[in-house]
Amino acid sequence: MTLTCASSAQAKGPSVKAELTRLQDAGQLDAPTADGYRTAYDDARETLRRLSGFRRVQLRAVIRNVDAAASGHLFIPTRLKAEFLTLQRNREYWPAHPSPLPRAGQRTTFAGSQIVWQFYPGQGWQIQWLGTFGKANALWMVKTRDDDLRRLLDEALGLATQRAGGIAFEYLFTFDGGRPPWVSGLAQGTALSALSRGAVRLRDNRYFDAARTALGIFKTPPPTGVLRRTSNGSHYLQYSYAPRLRIVNGFTQSLNGLHDFAALANDAEGRALFAAGEKALRAELPGFDTGAWSLYSKPGAESDLGYHKVLRDFLRGLCDRLGGSGAQAAQVQAPPAGATTPAPAATADPKLYCDTARRFTADLTTKPKLEITAPAKALRAKVDAHVPFTLSKIATVTITATRAGQVVLSRTARLAYGKHYVSIKPSRAGPLLLRVAATDLAGNGNAAQATVHVRAAAKKHRGV
Structure with missing residues (x-):
């Protein structure tokens, strides 16, 4: 299936009701389902007329996303369940x-x-698939909430969309420049873990079958897939x-999910997808390690504190799965009836992932390094100058x-790692004590200082 990005504008293509009628006439929707969707759409538009301000903006955005999907010929029966x-x-x-009012990023469930x-904000409430399958993995760890785990997995599978020759858990809203429907290797990989673990815990091969069909986006290039x-x-x-865009924490977690499925289902295709991805991550990961902190993406900047920890944790997970902690974490139970015996997903050396995770942990307590390069020659008063300094990691710098x-200059800014300059224009001759203090995202502080000499301003010469 090839996807076309939907426009946020309505009326350039079919309307919602016209598309529902088309699907019904083609036998792809039965009459009660199509009527239910029409009613839901009419009810939403009627509700919109009664709202104002912030709440109106949110519901209007959701309606426009549905309009855009219809206009962009993106209505398919499996997608409509989540849309409506x-x-x-x-x-x-x-x-x-x-x-x-809800805050940005707030999460909830409905009764x-x-x-x-x-x-x-600006897109309303949306299904958070990463959070949903993260919750499933948390339920799996509890070991006493198998009924909730089963309900979650069944409900999620009922909202999956046919995509890339299998199923996918689509996001149906505009995000960071991306128009719906889009998918995430991070979320789909987390789903693979949850489904595979659920298959074992609940002794139900349906979840292995679902995970197997969810491999499609990992075999398909964008915009349909993530390969x-x-x-x-x-x-x-x-x-x-x-x-x-290369985001290393999402890539790492997609491999954790592929590994869990390959190992627990003893699946050859899963092993091949994991091996191809692991080979790429092994080559790419060193480029995301600055030596003092992690990069979030390429192209991009350093991770914030939360994403630095997330990447560390995902790398720990990969280290454990490859035997770096002495055992494979995925293989925790016997398989369901009729399934093959779990088998290692790969024989990759875990050292890179274990060592990198340990370094990222150490970064959380390591002070930023600073070095000021004092000019070899004295600066000239009343002349702009730039004094270079280097910073080892992202930090708030004063x-x-x-x-x-007496303080004659004071500035504070958030700066990335690398080389920077202090721009200064001394007012008169004499020594200046230049001090650069840095506090990193984890609260570790350090400082450096240097004396900069300033000579008198050049004399002005009068013409004859």
């Missing part, structure tokens, strides 16, 4: 919750459902709409210059 559920949840929520939703072939193997993208104990 999203419409229904937002129509119910915004009139019924006058205050307080009678295990699915996790997240609030995205980007490289000279070193296969990179699995975080976002299907961003083929040039630069001060004092003359005879």
Whole structure:
């Protein structure tokens, strides 16, 4: 299946009702289902007329996403379940919750459902698949909530979309420049872990079958899938709409999911997909380690504190799965009846992942390194100058210059690792004490200082 990005504008293609009628006439939707979707759409538009301000903006965005999917010829029966559920949840929520307003990134569940939703300002409440399958993995770890685990997995599978020759858990809203419907290797990999673990815990091969069909996006290039072939193997993208963006934490977690499925289901295709991805990650990972902190993406900047820890944890997971902690974490139970015996997904050396995770842990307590390069020649008063300094990791930096104990310059900024300059224009001759203090994202502080000499301003010469 080839996807075309939907426009946010309506009326350039079929309407929602026209597309529902087309699917019904083609026998792809039965009459009660099509009528239910029409009613949900009409109810949402009627509710929109009664809303104002912030709440109106959220529901209007959700309606426009549905309009755009219809206009872009993106209505298919399996996708409509999640499309109209999203419409229904937002129509119910915004009139019924006058205050307080949800905060960006807030998550919730609705009564009678295990699915996790997240609030995205300007896009309303949306299914958060990463959070949903993260919850499933948490239920698996508890070991006493198997009924909830089964309900969650069954509910999630009921909302999966046919895509890339299998099923996918699609995001149906605009995010960071990407238009729906898009998929994430990070979320799909987390789903593979949850489904595979569920198959074993619940002794139900249906979840292995579902995970097997969910491999499709890892075999398919964007925008339908997340596969980007490289000279070193296969990179699995975080976002299907961003083929040039490499986000290492999402890539790592996609491999954890592939490994869990390959090992627990003893699946040859899963092993091949894992091996191709692991080969690429082995080549790419050193480029995301600055020596003092992690990079979030390429192209891009350093990780924030949360993403640095997330990457560390995902690498620990890969280290453990490859036997770096002495045992494979995925192989925890006997397989369900009729399944083959779990087998190692790969024989890759875990050392790189174990060592990198340990370094990233050490980065959390290591002070930033600073070095100021004092100019070899004295600066000239009343002339702009630049004094270079280097910083080892992202930090909040305060630069001060004092003359005879008096502060003559003070600046604070968040700076990335690498080479920077202090721009200064001394007012008069004499020594300046230049001090650069840095506090990294984990709260570790350090400082460096240097004396900069300033000579008198050049004399002005009068013409004859």
